[in-house]
Amino acid sequence: MVLPRAARTQRRTRIQEEKEEQILEAALEVFATHGFRGSTIDQIADVAGMSKPNLLYYFRTKETMHRALIDRVLDTWLDPLREFDAEGNPASEIRSYIRRKLEMARDFPRESRLFANEVLQGAPHIEDELTGPLKALVDEKAEVIRSWARAGKIAKCDPYHLIFAIWSTTQHYADFDVQVKAVLGEAHSGEGRFEDAARFLEQLFIGGLAVAQEPSAT
């Protein structure tokens, strides 16, 4: 009997496990560099090292494949923000959030570009994720930041724009990698790049959020 391909009615096969993994890996590679519309199934199949009909046996449509990829990657992608701890020391929480985001930009640039492509092109496939889980998480953390500001632990500032600033500056190194490389040239573009970026961003955010020196003595 020809069951609906890769049907979840039965337990998943070892082969299913492996092939779906291969496909999603290839899909990440391709979708991240060409966006959804710019990517072709043939291309993904090629990278995955299998024939197009074979790939379509596991994911019936391009959309299905894209969705599966998004679902798998989104959680990981939000982890750094989730770790943001209300109980911690504000300065060091912000510092390590920047670190984590920068590490993700360095170690998982494809994931970053996957989302960047999506959002840039109007987020036609992930709108629900943005207004749902993402917004909820950001709202929660924004409240934490606001409370720190109220307690005088960091400067008063708009928490949402702070989060946007951390996102944009860190993800820049993944999304705009070729530009960064082109501008820095061979000189600064080696290993030290991320270290330099980390140092600068730390200086920027910690300095920018330091509570203004009050005239009163310490």
Place this chain on the structure above:
Amino acid sequence: MVLPRAARTQRRTRIQEEKEEQILEAALEVFATHGFRGSTIDQIADVAGMSKPNLLYYFRTKETMHRALIDRVLDTWLDPLREFDAEGNPASEIRSYIRRKLEMARDFPRESRLFANEVLQGAPHIEDELTGPLKALVDEKAEVIRSWARAGKIAKCDPYHLIFAIWSTTQHYADFDVQVKAVLGEAHSGEGRFEDAARFLEQLFIGGLAVAQEPSAT
């Protein structure tokens, strides 16, 4: 005689002027939202309000059209950085650079997305512009920033990463507009959004670059 279409051997006609304008406007709209590969000539022709063969009479290929668009837009896009003045007051130069970039993100989001799409997908069509004119301009301005730091007018910092940070934070509001809107919700997403962003970024960069308080008195 059927000259090579829109040949530049003769002076350009009024009609050529108008139609090419129409086409580039439409091309900007389409390329900015779907990237090069994701855009179709039919779509652009449709937005431009003309038939596909008619469009192809003015630009023989999709590549030609894209290149013409890039050439036209790049100069404008770099203007804010060009205005960056070595003779001015550092803090207010940085402040107004941020302003200008933010205004461009607000007023010309399509131009921003056009480049974002290109760079994100590996800059296959604009590599020369990045390593050429862009790098040259950035190198020049980086030197200015470095000299300010040496003179003790702003904190010592990596000028390249500073420029990247200004680019990314400001362009974020154009490129990731849907995400910003999704997260901010209806509440903060009206007119005031850019004002809030400007205020925050000013605070961040001016604070972050303030020369550290030396133990010596003022």
Place this chain on the structure above:
DNA sequence: TGATAATTTGACCGGTTGGTAAACATTACA
């Protein structure tokens, strides 16, 4: 081992894509 289910493949299909050819329409200008 054999039967049954799971997987893979090649051939194919209708629609879209970038682009062309040639006829037709319009403009500019002597």
Place this chain on the structure above:
DNA sequence: TGTAATGTTTACCAACCGGTCAAATTATCA
């Protein structure tokens, strides 16, 4: 006004795209 150059359209093409189908192959396990 006539005619040559410019501009526009219809019909078309080959390649590509997302996806199907049925046949062939391979894995599973009683």
